[in-house]
Amino acid sequence: MSQSADFMELKEDDIRAHYAAATAMLEGVDHTPRIAKAKEAPAAERSSGIGTRRRFRSTTPGLVTRSTARPEGVRLIERIEGVGDDALPSALQATTLQALRRALAIGLTVGDQFSDATGLAELKRENLEGRLSDSKKAEFTDLLAAEALAVLFSFANAASYLLASHATETTVEIGGVEEVLTDNAQLALHGALWELDQDLAIFADEDAKTVATLLAFTEQLMEKASLRAANTPRLEPFNQASYRVEADDLTINGFTPARAAKGSKLTMTFKKPNEVVGNHIAKYQSMKLAKMVMAYDFERKLNPFADLGGFIFTFMGDGAPGTGKTTLIQMMAGLMSGYCETAGYPFRYQNLSTDNIDSYQGKSGQNAKAFINNVIDPNVIGFGTIDDIDQLAGKRGDRQSSAGQLEITAVLMESFAGANTVVRGNCTFGMFSNYPENVDDALRQRAGARFLVDGPQTRDDYVDILNLLMGKNHDIPLGDFEPFAAQEIKKAVAASFDSHAKPHEEGLLKVFDKVSGEIGELDTINKLGTYLKGIQEADHRFTGRAIKNITDAVKVRAMDFELPDEWMEEPDLFLFKDYDTKLGMIKELRQPITVEMVIQEINRYADSEFRYADKSDEVAVANMVREYGLTEEAKRRYLESKG
Missing domain, CATH: 3.40.50.300 (P-loop containing nucleotide triphosphate hydrolases)
Known part of the structure; x- marks a missing residue:
């Protein structure tokens, strides 16, 4: 499919330039939750002769904990590769991590485009150099929040799109996403990855559920980001732009979820x-x-x-x-x-x-x-x-x-x-x-x-x-009829x-x-x-x-x-x-x-x-007549019971 003139291309070189940062986030980030609370995983049933799963193995002898929070930080690569009992990561786990890295890189690239289009990039430089004037601080804060939501939504949108072809009939209900932060784009992504790690720890006990959890999480994250965006100023440049990732056939149109161009297989009986x-x-x-x-x-x-x-x-x-x-x-x-x-x-x-x-x-x-x-x-x-x-x-x-x-x-x-x-x-x-x-x-x-x-x-x-x-299984004549x-x-x-x-x-x-x-x-x-x-x-x-x-x-x-x-x-x-x-x-x-x-x-x-x-x-009249009749019957029985 050729690129439309209405699209703003996200160049492949720009996306790949963010791969290192995206990989580092998947390897490990430190995040202290500010809105959400650490979720509790259900107690694991243990049987004699069955080893513990390596992703729940405690580093302290004798210590048993049910919390999904990691005191040493969020390590999504370890979390996803730890699903299942095989010592080696599966092909689907590798594919999932590749999709997450690319989605993070796409989100960061969209953030760069947004920063350049709105002047946020220059405000960031002024802030780092300590020369941001008081008159610009409110604008700077608003633009950081807008960029955070644009990056969050683009990450979730791209991840959902890239993983859609790996979805199965398996589904999970993760509830709402709470750790949606808008201080800046990096903190927003760290918060999202922290909460994703929580959900994976609870729901992903097999590869199919890993993908299902990721898809459920990205859907919820897109919905929450969209709701927050409704009351966030300075998002017009993102809402009005259409970013195109040609290699993935992905188009990001503001806060509208992209869907993989995949048809549904029909099993109904067609009629002529x-x-x-x-x-x-x-x-x-x-x-x-x-x-x-x-x-x-x-x-x-x-x-x-x-x-x-x-x-x-x-x-x-x-x-x-x-x-x-x-x-x-x-x-x-x-x-x-x-x-x-x-x-x-x-x-x-x-x-x-x-x-x-x-x-x-x-x-x-x-x-x-x-x-x-x-x-x-x-x-x-x-x-x-x-x-x-x-x-x-x-x-x-x-x-x-x-x-x-x-x-x-x-x-x-x-x-x-x-x-x-x-x-x-x-x-x-x-x-x-x-x-x-x-x-x-x-x-x-x-x-x-x-x-x-x-x-x-x-x-x-x-x-x-x-x-x-x-x-046709009869001999009855049709008669004089066309x-x-x-x-x-x-x-x-x-x-x-x-x-x-x-x-x-x-x-x-x-x-x-x-x-x-x-x-x-x-x-x-x-x-x-x-x-x-x-x-x-x-x-x-x-x-x-x-x-x-x-x-x-x-x-x-x-x-x-x-x-x-x-x-x-x-x-x-x-x-x-x-x-x-x-x-x-x-x-x-x-x-x-x-x-x-x-x-x-x-x-x-x-x-x-x-x-x-x-x-x-x-x-409506019939229902009212029926209700009046019931009322009268109730009164009659009530009076009889009193008498």
């Missing part, structure tokens, strides 16, 4: 588009979206569709149980996986399930954030799904929502439309639910597109699905879109008839805006975010074309073109926006909101 019966608009938009994502440019880190405003970053598919939501996921994941395999792109699919809800405070939010970060990784094509989101994400104000569910809701809301959300166009998220009315209103409105998964509708749909599911003719996508989609010329939901239809009766045909921006205001008066939840989602959907309709199949089958025709060429090819296919499109998209979106609101209100 003709195996999805009914659901015409949802199927059509899913097929379009699968190809849209493939237009992502890995050099520019941007998708032309996102640039033009016709990209679906989040969508919600809702429908009754058994209408085909899982089948739709299998179809879309299968298409994207196949396209990526043809193009040689890494593809990463991940599902956020109820298994990610954890009883430990904060862990559910961490699981959700890890899910988001894995999918949005700009080095891969990503597809994230949240099936049964009504069970996974809690509704604020609902007493039945657990703390873990509310944590997930907060993470998803911030990630899908937060202040720091960046839509590059390399991934998309699908939220699916049988009961979307139980999803928090604000989270539901962060779904930019709505896919109504209503399953088979017509007689032809039911014949098609019966024929499909019956298979299989899958009703599933011809363009014809079916056109009919589906046309059906939204008028609303489907009764409440919205009353608004439509009232407004159009007063002002006539909705054929101008003024009249369309009046219709939108009428919807808002009928449902206060119809806010400015709803208008944005509608206009985004209209822009998608302007892209109402499917990229030719041959562009996916032969990557040289489109996928491997440079960004500007792909942008031009897409612009040529773009269609003009019409009034009919706008009305249809207003009705499609508002129909879904009215449908959700009606169900949500009905559920």
